[in-house]
């Protein structure tokens with residue numbers, strides 16, 4: 001077993017303090033109340049998930065985990081030498097036509113077989129800790145935020161010590177995020193679009209821009225613009241905003257960068273991503289011809305220039321060459337859906 005004594009980094013995961021005071025238990029109960037007439041995300045479906053009524057995200061009372069594994073494709077200070085401890089939830093509250101994880105995000109009839117108990121989810125977290133992972137990185141956690149919190153509570157009581165990373169599409173409810181204050185250590189949101197029209201056309205949700213900006217502003221309120229690093233050089237607390245460059249400027253990267261700089265802070269860490277490749281409906285449907293190719297080097301350089309021009313210096317960017325190839329996951333291989341790569345530059 002690998003030594004994962006987090007005390008060596010001198011920074012305690014924040015949920016441990018909430019656990020000691022009983023506040024974590026209260027938060028979990030408040031989050032679970034939201035499942036009764038589901039307002040867990042901005043879709044506000046109002047279905048009773050405690051009775052397994054399903055709606056837009058096809059998800060009921062129990063969490064669905066499609067894969068859990070050490071992962072080396074995240075930003076360097078999350079990956080370290082032993083990987084981020086990724087837990088990929090099944091289903092999603094968005095329907096991105098280009099989703100690279102579509103095998104698990106948009107196949108709800110198949111995903112139901114991956115439903116697990118809260119105790120089993122807690123056990124997965126402890127397994128990842130025992131394998132030496134540096135954090136627990138919940139991927140697409142929005143629709144399972146209450147279940148995630150319940151599992152953290154159970155795992156904390158059984159020895160979990162790792163920081164919690166909330167790796168989200170940002171279509172999150174501010175009320176939920178407030179309840180996650182002090183449970184989540186590192187927020188890792190995508191900011192997908194700068195216009196609602198693109199959110200509706202390509203991810204099938206209304207009001208993406210406003211909801212995502214409200215959500216990220218709440219994340220910023222909680223953790224600020226400073227990344228807190230442990231003695232091991234890895235990030236323990238903070239906010240990193242991901243911007244995936246899409247072809248034909250569909251994401252509006254410059255507008256999102258300007259919003260981050262003006263409304264949050266120029267010191268917020270940004271992760272600029274070149275890994276887009278057409279997959280799922282973007283690869284097959286004539287309706288999405290604007291998304292039917294990789295980005296060009298010119299499009300990439302335009303995004304890099306915008307970042308430089310705004311003098312936003314905190315964060316990372318991917319290498320242009322090769323990123324799209326390496327990030328193609330295959331969730332048929334549940335143990336290791338991603339190839340191991342480390343191609344971010346700071």
Ligand code: SF4
Pocket residue numbers: 038039040041042043044045046047054055056057058059093142143144
């Ligand atoms: S979490 Fe799912 S059921 Fe709840 S509001 Fe969002 S999409 Fe609807």
